[in-house]
Amino acid sequence: MNIIGLYNYWIVVVLMAIGFFIVIAHENLIKKLIGLSIFQTAVFFLYISMGKVVGGTAPILDDKWHLYSNPLPHVLILTAIVVGISTTAVGLALVVRIQEAYGSIEEHEIQTLNAQDQIECQLEAYGFMKNNAFSVKSLDE
Amino acid sequence: MTALAITRMNDLFAVVMLSGIYSLMSAGFFLDLDAVDVAFTEASVGAGISTLLMLASLKMVKRYEGKTKYKPMLALGVVGATALLLIYGTLDMPHFGSADAPIHQHVAPRYINDSMAEVGVPNIVTSILASYRGYDTLGETLVIFTAGIGVMSLLRVSRETKDQQQKRVPADMQQQIILRIVAKMMLPLILLFALYVQFHGDYGPGGGFQAGVIFAAGIILYTMLFGLSTARLVFKSSLLQKLTAVGVLLYAGVGVACMLLGGNFLDYNVLRHDPVHGQHLGILLVELGVGITVATVMITLFFKFTWRTVKHKYIEQ
Amino acid sequence: MITHYPVLQVIIPLIGAPLCLLFPVPRLAGLFALLVSSLAFLVSCGLLQQVMVHGTLVYALGGWAAPWGIEYRIDYLNSYLLLLVSSMSTVVLIAAQSSIRRELPQNRQTYFYTAYLLCLTGLLGILATGDAFNVFVFLEISSLSSYTLIALGTDRRALTASYQYLIMGTIGATFIIIGVGLMYMMTGTLNMNDLAERLPEVNHSRTVLSAFGFFIVGVCLKLALFPLHLWLPNAYAFAPSIATAFLAATATKVAVYVLIRYVFTVFGIEYVESVLPLQEIFLVLGLVGIFAASVSAIYQLNIKRLFAYSSVAQIGYMILGLAIGTQLGLAATLLHMFNHALMKGALFLAIGSVVYRINSSQLNHMAGLGRKMPWTMAAIVIGGLSLVGVPLTVGFVSKWYLVLALLEKGWWLVTVLVLISSLLALIYVWRIIEWVYFTPARIHLSEVREAPLSQLVPVWILVIANIYFGLDTSLTVGVSKLAAQSLFGLFGAAP
Numbered sequence: 001m002n003i004i005g006l007y008n009y010w011i012v013v014v015l016m017a018i019g020f021f022i023v024i025a026h027e028n029l030i031k032k033l034i035g036l037s038i039f040q041t042a043v044f045f046l047y048i049s050m051g052k053v054v055g056g057t058a059p060i061l062d063d064k065w066h067l068y069s070n071p072l073p074h075v076l077i078l079t080a081i082v083v084g085i086s087t088t089a090v091g092l093a094l095v096v097r098i099q100e101a102y103g104s105i106e107e108h109e110i111q112t113l114n115a116q117d118q119i120e121c122q123l124e125a126y127g128f129m130k131n132n133a134f135s136v137k138s139l140d141e
Numbered sequence: 142m143t144a145l146a147i148t149r150m151n152d153l154f155a156v157v158m159l160s161g162i163y164s165l166m167s168a169g170f171f172l173d174l175d176a177v178d179v180a181f182t183e184a185s186v187g188a189g190i191s192t193l194l195m196l197a198s199l200k201m202v203k204r205y206e207g208k209t210k211y212k213p214m215l216a217l218g219v220v221g222a223t224a225l226l227l228i229y230g231t232l233d234m235p236h237f238g239s240a241d242a243p244i245h246q247h248v249a250p251r252y253i254n255d256s257m258a259e260v261g262v263p264n265i266v267t268s269i270l271a272s273y274r275g276y277d278t279l280g281e282t283l284v285i286f287t288a289g290i291g292v293m294s295l296l297r298v299s300r301e302t303k304d305q306q307q308k309r310v311p312a313d314m315q316q317q318i319i320l321r322i323v324a325k326m327m328l329p330l331i332l333l334f335a336l337y338v339q340f341h342g343d344y345g346p347g348g349g350f351q352a353g354v355i356f357a358a359g360i361i362l363y364t365m366l367f368g369l370s371t372a373r374l375v376f377k378s379s380l381l382q383k384l385t386a387v388g389v390l391l392y393a394g395v396g397v398a399c400m401l402l403g404g405n406f407l408d409y410n411v412l413r414h415d416p417v418h419g420q421h422l423g424i425l426l427v428e429l430g431v432g433i434t435v436a437t438v439m440i441t442l443f444f445k446f447t448w449r450t451v452k453h454k455y456i457e458q
Numbered sequence: 459m460i461t462h463y464p465v466l467q468v469i470i471p472l473i474g475a476p477l478c479l480l481f482p483v484p485r486l487a488g489l490f491a492l493l494v495s496s497l498a499f500l501v502s503c504g505l506l507q508q509v510m511v512h513g514t515l516v517y518a519l520g521g522w523a524a525p526w527g528i529e530y531r532i533d534y535l536n537s538y539l540l541l542l543v544s545s546m547s548t549v550v551l552i553a554a555q556s557s558i559r560r561e562l563p564q565n566r567q568t569y570f571y572t573a574y575l576l577c578l579t580g581l582l583g584i585l586a587t588g589d590a591f592n593v594f595v596f597l598e599i600s601s602l603s604s605y606t607l608i609a610l611g612t613d614r615r616a617l618t619a620s621y622q623y624l625i626m627g628t629i630g631a632t633f634i635i636i637g638v639g640l641m642y643m644m645t646g647t648l649n650m651n652d653l654a655e656r657l658p659e660v661n662h663s664r665t666v667l668s669a670f671g672f673f674i675v676g677v678c679l680k681l682a683l684f685p686l687h688l689w690l691p692n693a694y695a696f697a698p699s700i701a702t703a704f705l706a707a708t709a710t711k712v713a714v715y716v717l718i719r720y721v722f723t724v725f726g727i728e729y730v731e732s733v734l735p736l737q738e739i740f741l742v743l744g745l746v747g748i749f750a751a752s753v754s755a756i757y758q759l760n761i762k763r764l765f766a767y768s769s770v771a772q773i774g775y776m777i778l779g780l781a782i783g784t785q786l787g788l789a790a791t792l793l794h795m796f797n798h799a800l801m802k803g804a805l806f807l808a809i810g811s812v813v814y815r816i817n818s819s820q821l822n823h824m825a826g827l828g829r830k831m832p833w834t835m836a837a838i839v840i841g842g843l844s845l846v847g848v849p850l851t852v853g854f855v856s857k858w859y860l861v862l863a864l865l866e867k868g869w870w871l872v873t874v875l876v877l878i879s880s881l882l883a884l885i886y887v888w889r890i891i892e893w894v895y896f897t898p899a900r901i902h903l904s905e906v907r908e909a910p911l912s913q914l915v916p917v918w919i920l921v922i923a924n925i926y927f928g929l930d931t932s933l934t935v936g937v938s939k940l941a942a943q944s945l946f947g948l949f950g951a952a953p
Contacts, residue, residue, distance in 0.1 A: 020629075023625060023629065029621065032625060036625065036628055036629075039629075039632060040628075040632055043632055043635055043636055046636065046639055047639050050639070050642075050643050073642075076591055079591075079595060080635060083594075083595070083631075086598070086602060087598070087602065087624065087628050090602055090605055090606065090624065091621065091624050091625075094605070094609060094617055094620055094621045094624065095621070097617050098614075098618060098621060101614035101617055102614065110618055114615055114618060117614075117615060121759065121760070121820060
């Protein structure tokens, strides 16, 4: 087997692993999103690499050329890029709101705060706190 | 590579910048692999819009990442397993660049050989995008629309605070006269270029999506130099909101029109007497729909993010 | 017009969503969303009837025949699920009108309805399509809109829940496109039927195996199969009640559908069984999921979280049905998908009414509510009993078929375990009954009244459906069996 013929795909694997690692291992919410986009970009490479034909040219018809790269992966990846930016945008909007609500975007700090919320609910359930949960909060801030 | 540097850095600002560079390099890579349309999009989206959004959100969070107490072993295990599975998969793949791989044999030849006769557009990517797989692109437009809805609902500012704040927000670059003049000269050119990309997508790389992003970039440049308040006078958020919907409706409307004229959904052939003319008209209209939605959503995203962060800054002071 | 039904099914909500945004008054937007969803429901009834008469319907989008274009392919399996999703969405929207007005601020209500319709579009699109990449596009529409729906919850934990879901969901979706990409690489096609024809030629290759692996992991993330379920309980607990009711009743079912579609139609059950011990993996994960999630459910104090864990457990049952790998097992899974949607829809809508009245979903706040809101509470009790699998309810029917399938396979031990797990369900349902009926009411409950009629009616529609389909099983069992038969029939693997 000719290993050299696959080198491009192995670069993809390395990039993907880096991106995926950032998503799982890091605690900063923005960094996770960046990791996610690296992960997705690696998949774009995978698709575009498979569309390439050696000696081919960009898939715009012209009399001078006869060999074109496969256009279908390009189309799919255009769609995937759009999906990627959409996800990033919604994710960032969430991060902004989380920063406002918690004052932090580090995962463990947020988890601590969430645990506190949880404990407050529990305590209140067994009558340690005053019953203020019933006062209907005004919903229009 | 840049990606590795990103994992190690604690300074989020640098990380965002690096990820912009990473995107630009990816675009170069795509170009090298003949994917001109993809390169164009990646350069404008990855290096442009997403970096901007990241920077806007960075404005309000701490610049430095906290010390992480992560469990690298578990993460490494999961990542390692995934990478191994993929490497295992690569072993039987057709070699890079070989012309006899299955994907070059089965569906694609029809696009390459017949699209000129069937759709009549030299850019094959455009003819697949807008016609053969036009439904995917409708879905893609809807994804963008969904993201717009998500951000609008999450970063909604209530009306009173908006009016109070509006007066107090000066442009950050009020004093940069040279920049402002250059920008004023650039703006029409950028918008013109956007229109060129929009309507020239049939022949060269480009199309509704890229044009929308470039158009939005022009507006964003204007906003950065002349202040959000000025820009919002021209682009009211209610107007933007309506336009995002209009773009999707235009695209879907073309589909419905095809149905009413007796074809299948998005079957442009029936739009005119001559199928190829029908295809031309259909592609033109749907690309316009994509362009409108993308441009307005991008502008909205930028406005929402900067508005939120600027407000935040003032509250803190 | 009838020939256009397959595409109308999806584009009605697709066009409805942007139109919904144009309504200036949220109340009108809500009614409009209801209208759109009802239309989609009517179309899905028409579709099911068409499929019953004519068999599989194929619709080429853009007039381009597959595999060059994208096609919609409607058979028993997806017409059945289209009906499920669109009917649940309509019933939930009836109750949404008043509940949303209470739970969300005025300026976010229109966005809620728009996102809701987008989510509906995404789910219906996934069900109807016969194209592998199109699945991904519509999957993202439904996911992005459900992140939005969840983040609209008023508790700040809704934001983190939504973020967590976004990360997990995107990883899942990316795994799915890696899988699709590898399949495309080996076959050159994206059309599911075409894939099914061409994959056997390259079956031996390691790339296809890897594609299958990525695809399955990705889908399992989406359907919250234990242990990939971590995002689900928080997401369900903190989302607005209506969003929870809709997502719980539909979203995970659609993910299960994608799994079934790929395992049976695209890869073929023979291939799947020959390369991976998937049966065993699913069996173990299903069982562990059922027990772990049921036990967690028992310890929850928030009733939404309780039923969210119960959902994870119910997904375990569906996966168990798949693991059996026989026609009857598959039919049991399909039946349970339908029935579980009815139960969870009724339960979460009733909880929505509780939140509407007392502004809390903590069990202790519900003490003594049985007397104040008798109809709502009765609905929760019946829904809960259905979850346990008491005779005369739909829960019994699906458990019955699952047990039959297990016995047919000769898995005695598993059968016993399934029966024991029902007892766990009985425990958590009993806890609710105890709080609601046998704990003295608190003083501030004195002013609480029964839920408004606009919420009681949809709740009771679902409760009555729970009982009706528990008695008259001809429609659900009939269609499930037909669907299972056709899935197995495709490859002649029927036992």
